[in-house]
Amino acid sequence: MSNNAVSTTSTWAGGKSPFKVSYGKLMMWFFLLSDAFTFSSLLVGYGAVRYSFPSADEAMMEQVRQDIPFGTDVHHMFEHTEGGFVGHMVNEGVFAETHWPAPELVFNHFPGHHLHWPLMFVSLMTLILILSSVTMVLAVEAGQRMEKKKVELYMLLTIIGGFMFLGCQAWEWTKFIGEGAKLYTNPFGPVTFAALFFLVTGFHGFHVLSGVVINIVIYINTILGTYEKRGHYEMVEKTGLYWHFVDLVWVFVFTFFYLI
Amino acid sequence: MSNDHGHHKQSFISKYVFSMDHKMISKQFLITGIIMGVIGVSMSILFRLQLAWPETSFPILNWLFGDQWAPEGRLDSGFYMGLVTIHGTIMVFYVLTAGLSGTFSNLLIPLQVGARDMASPFMNMLSYWFFLLSSIVLMSSMFVATGPASGGWTIYPPLSALAKAMPGSGVGMTLWLVAIILFIVSALLGGINYISTVLNMRTKGMSMNRMPLTIWAFMLTAILGLLSFPVLLGGGLLLMFDRLAGTSFYLSDIFLGGGVGALEQTGGSPILFQHLFWFLGHPEVYIIIMPAFGITSEVIAVNARKPIFGYTAMIISLIGISVLSFLVWGHHMFITGMNPLLGTIFLVMTLIIAVPSAVKTFNYLATLWKGSIRFTNGMMFAIGLVSLFITGGLTGIFLGNAALDISLHDTYFVVAHFHLVMGSSAIFGMMAGIYHWFPRMFGRTMNKTLGYIHFWLTFISAYMVFFPMHFQGLAGVPRRYYSFNILPEFAPWLDVNVFITLAAILGGVAQIIFLYNFFSSIFAGEKAVQNPWQANTLEWTAPVEHLHGNWPGEIPTVYRWPYDYSLPDADEDFIPQNVPDKGSSEEIHVAPVTPETSDAKEPKEDNVMLFTLVKNWLGLGKA
Numbered sequence: 012m013s014n015n016a017v018s019t020t021s022t023w024a025g026g027k028s029p030f031k032v033s034y035g036k037l038m039m040w041f042f043l044l045s046d047a048f049t050f051s052s053l054l055v056g057y058g059a060v061r062y063s064f065p066s067a068d069e070a071m072m073e074q075v076r077q078d079i080p081f082g083t084d085v086h087h088m089f090e091h092t093e094g095g096f097v098g099h100m101v102n103e104g105v106f107a108e109t110h111w112p113a114p115e116l117v118f119n120h121f122p123g124h125h126l127h128w129p130l131m132f133v134s135l136m137t138l139i140l141i142l143s144s145v146t147m148v149l150a151v152e153a154g155q156r157m158e159k160k161k162v163e164l165y166m167l168l169t170i171i172g173g174f175m176f177l178g179c180q181a182w183e184w185t186k187f188i189g190e191g192a193k194l195y196t197n198p199f200g201p202v203t204f205a206a207l208f209f210l211v212t213g214f215h216g217f218h219v220l221s222g223v224v225i226n227i228v229i230y231i232n233t234i235l236g237t238y239e240k241r242g243h244y245e246m247v248e249k250t251g252l253y254w255h256f257v258d259l260v261w262v263f264v265f266t267f268f269y270l271i
Numbered sequence: 272m273s274n275d276h277g278h279h280k281q282s283f284i285s286k287y288v289f290s291m292d293h294k295m296i297s298k299q300f301l302i303t304g305i306i307m308g309v310i311g312v313s314m315s316i317l318f319r320l321q322l323a324w325p326e327t328s329f330p331i332l333n334w335l336f337g338d339q340w341a342p343e344g345r346l347d348s349g350f351y352m353g354l355v356t357i358h359g360t361i362m363v364f365y366v367l368t369a370g371l372s373g374t375f376s377n378l379l380i381p382l383q384v385g386a387r388d389m390a391s392p393f394m395n396m397l398s399y400w401f402f403l404l405s406s407i408v409l410m411s412s413m414f415v416a417t418g419p420a421s422g423g424w425t426i427y428p429p430l431s432a433l434a435k436a437m438p439g440s441g442v443g444m445t446l447w448l449v450a451i452i453l454f455i456v457s458a459l460l461g462g463i464n465y466i467s468t469v470l471n472m473r474t475k476g477m478s479m480n481r482m483p484l485t486i487w488a489f490m491l492t493a494i495l496g497l498l499s500f501p502v503l504l505g506g507g508l509l510l511m512f513d514r515l516a517g518t519s520f521y522l523s524d525i526f527l528g529g530g531v532g533a534l535e536q537t538g539g540s541p542i543l544f545q546h547l548f549w550f551l552g553h554p555e556v557y558i559i560i561m562p563a564f565g566i567t568s569e570v571i572a573v574n575a576r577k578p579i580f581g582y583t584a585m586i587i588s589l590i591g592i593s594v595l596s597f598l599v600w601g602h603h604m605f606i607t608g609m610n611p612l613l614g615t616i617f618l619v620m621t622l623i624i625a626v627p628s629a630v631k632t633f634n635y636l637a638t639l640w641k642g643s644i645r646f647t648n649g650m651m652f653a654i655g656l657v658s659l660f661i662t663g664g665l666t667g668i669f670l671g672n673a674a675l676d677i678s679l680h681d682t683y684f685v686v687a688h689f690h691l692v693m694g695s696s697a698i699f700g701m702m703a704g705i706y707h708w709f710p711r712m713f714g715r716t717m718n719k720t721l722g723y724i725h726f727w728l729t730f731i732s733a734y735m736v737f738f739p740m741h742f743q744g745l746a747g748v749p750r751r752y753y754s755f756n757i758l759p760e761f762a763p764w765l766d767v768n769v770f771i772t773l774a775a776i777l778g779g780v781a782q783i784i785f786l787y788n789f790f791s792s793i794f795a796g797e798k799a800v801q802n803p804w805q806a807n808t809l810e811w812t813a814p815v816e817h818l819h820g821n822w823p824g825e826i827p828t829v830y831r832w833p834y835d836y837s838l839p840d841a842d843e844d845f846i847p848q849n850v851p852d853k854g855s856s857e858e859i860h861v862a863p864v865t866p867e868t869s870d871a872k873e874p875k876e877d878n879v880m881l882f883t884l885v886k887n888w889l890g891l892g893k894a
Contacts, residue, residue: 021478023479024478025384025385025476025477025478026473026475026476026477028470028471029470029471030470030471032471033471034390034467034468034471034472035391037390037467037471038390038394038463038464038467041462041463041466041467041497042459044497044498045498045500045501046501048498048499048501048502048505049502049505050505051505052501052502052505052506052547052550053505053508053509055546055547056505056506056509056520056543056547059540059546060538060540063538194512194518195516195517195518195519201538202518202519202538203518203519203520203539206518206519206520207520210508210509214508
């Protein structure tokens with residue numbers, strides 16, 4: 012009955028990590044796995060609520076796209092309509108309690124002008140976050156070559172990218188709230204649209220914020236030479252894992268909230 | 272690598288309070304779990320008094336809960352629901368998740384895989400303190416003016432989402448959610464640690480197919496927790512917003528009775544919450560029972576003096592249970608108007624999960640078959656688990672059928688089923704573990720005679736309490752009712768309720784014997800010898816005196832699986848895992864690899880300030 016004949020030199024034989032990683036990195040992976048389930052639960056919740064409402068009528072949407080092409084000055088166009096652009100859409104029945112609003116009509120602003128630029132701003136946000144992931148990769152790579160100065164530079168860029176993303180999000184929230192969207196009211200249609208938007212992007216933003224804080228701690232440690240003395244930059248790598256994860260989650264949030 | 276960990280001077284605070292030693296943390300979990308268990312069991316006896324003698328006045332209730340909750344010695348109906356809710360919460364999460372998994376994963380994982388401590392002792396310490404904080408927050412909800420959460424431990428909206436739905440939906444419910452969120456943090460910190468330790472820190476020769484079944488069970492339990500608790504976190508977050516911020520994720524067009532009025536917000540669905548809750552809730556029952564299975568596997572094999580029957584089958588069935596447990600949550604929701612096709616899928620999955628469960632039970636029985644059984648206290652409880660699990664499991668086959676579930680749902684049949692299959696049997700697994708590893712934890716053994724009395728009283732009362740409930744449930748007696756004496760159709764069951772309550776009191780008294788035995792044995796029990804049960808696993812090779820670092824000198828190398836009992840040509844009837852094969856021509860080839868993590872493993876200083884801990888954790892300390 013015994014199984015003594017087991018080879019003890021194999022990967023799983025004990026005395027070493029089967030994945031050739033430190034326990035810290037393994038823990039980060041497991042944490043991210045569980046965090047992925049947290050976000051999944053929120054996104055599944057979003058899906059359940061989202062698909063209990065029909066989308067805006069496609070023919071109507073086509074008409075709106077013809078009437079208000081890209082780059083229209085909506086501020087000027089609806090100057091004399093009560094409630095402006097949103098009021099017009101409510102009157103036309105494009106925004107109604109009974110169906111889910113089209114994100115391209117809700118998120119059509121861009122700082123500095125009043126032109127109709129649907130989803131351009133959120134695309135810019137996404138680009139910034141993805142670029143900050145690129146600089147993070149460069150920081151990790153520089154760390155593996157033990158180039159302290161390069162790590163410092165790329166960590167700084169990543170932190171700046173994170174702050175820019177958070178700034179963009181703050182602007183978008185301010186705009187959305189300014190138009191009357193709250194956790195419990197929503198001029199664009201069903202209240203749960205606004206509530207879910209604030210909750211999920213807020214929860215993601217909280218992750219970005221904590222990521223930025225961790226990045227700053229890592230940045231300071233890099234400057235102080237902590238990792239230089241330690242002989243490896245694994246902490247940068249672990250933080251990088253977290254940062255990429257936050258980036259990946261945004262891709263899903265972006266897809267579900269803005270594209271579908 | 273210095274190994275003189277035993278000689279460090281430790282202050283009282285660093286040794287007993289903010290300890291980072293996994294053995295001390297496991298004791299902290301156990302003691303907290305026992306305290307919560309006493310509270311939870313007492314609550315059940317108190318609300319059983321109401322069920323048995325609904326019109327009788329009990330001065331003790333008035334003395335305990337005051338005029339608001341027990342006027343004239345009779346429980347208030349809202350507070351009755353509060354007691355039921357908190358009893359369920361305490362037993363499921365605080366006793367059988369943290370108390371069971373927290374205690375034995377912490378104690379056994381490093382000792383049985385041959386590691387000096389957990390992967391991250393600091394996170395391990397945090398895990399306990401979050402758990403304690405969570406327990407305190409939960410218990411504090413008993414002291415708020417509107418009473419504790421009262422919507423049942425499953426906290427279904429709208430009772431949990433609308434603060435005005437019933438008194439317990441107020442602050443008590445908010446505190447419940449805060450407590451559970453803290454609990455989830457604790458469970459995740461612990462779970463990440465357990466998995467990383469098992470995967471990364473096994474000693475030389477401890478391959479995955481030489482791990483004791485306890486470790487397999489703890490690891491898979493931790494994986495289940497890691498994947499299911501976050502979903503409750505997400506669900507709880509949405510519920511928190513519904514309660515506090517005016518959203519309506521879980522609220523559709525609901526009118527409250529009594530003229531409270533319709534809601535402003537609509538558009539959500541209470542069913543969504545049930546899905547999110549049971550996606551945790553069902554794996555949760557396996558989070559509870561799998562560590563108990565692991566403990567039982569070990570205790571039965573040791574005390575039957577036989578290799579565990581079907582070691583590989585045991586592992587495969589554990590993995591099977593883990594995977595399937597994520598695919599069956601819908602069987603809690605058969606009557607929510609679920610699509611019949613979906614209901615059928617959940618039905619089939621539910622019945623399939625009976626297969627690995629049955630494999631485990633038959634393997635236990637086959638291990639006992641023709642063994643030289645030593646009826647130690649631990650062994651008695653382990654066999655008790657098998658008995659209760661079979662009895663409770665059989666009714667699961669009834670409840671898994673969607674058609675039958677329509678009439679059985681929310682009756683005492685369900686209460687009987689889950690109390691036997693995962694309540695009592697997990698408690699028995701926990702007791703088996705406590706009696707078996709008490710020498711390892713405290714260096715003394717518990718009194719055997721008191722242990723027998725404890726076992727028999729508990730075993731008999733468990734059946735006396737829960738067996739009659741099956742018949743009540745079949746007759747349609749619903750659960751969570753405050754009083755049955757205004758409903759004439761339930762009158763025949765009043766006498767049975769008296770019987771059940773008396774049996775519950777008997778079970779409670781039995782636990783007093785256990786408490787006396789446990790606490791007196793810590794200080795005055797018989798001194799334990801090195802390997803009191805003549806077991807093979809590594810924890811018995813470590814000295815009885817607690818060392819921070821577990822083994823003086825080298826960590827033992829493992830040469831065999833843990834179940835070499837009663838080998839025909841061996842001198843003794845057990846061969847510990849660290850004994851090399853006699854006359855084996857095959858030399859054990861182990862590459863002299865130092866575990867890459869060994870530097871982090873060495874507790875550098877034992878007497879550390881919290882500030883230093885935080886500094887090191889942030890990476891600002893000396894490298």
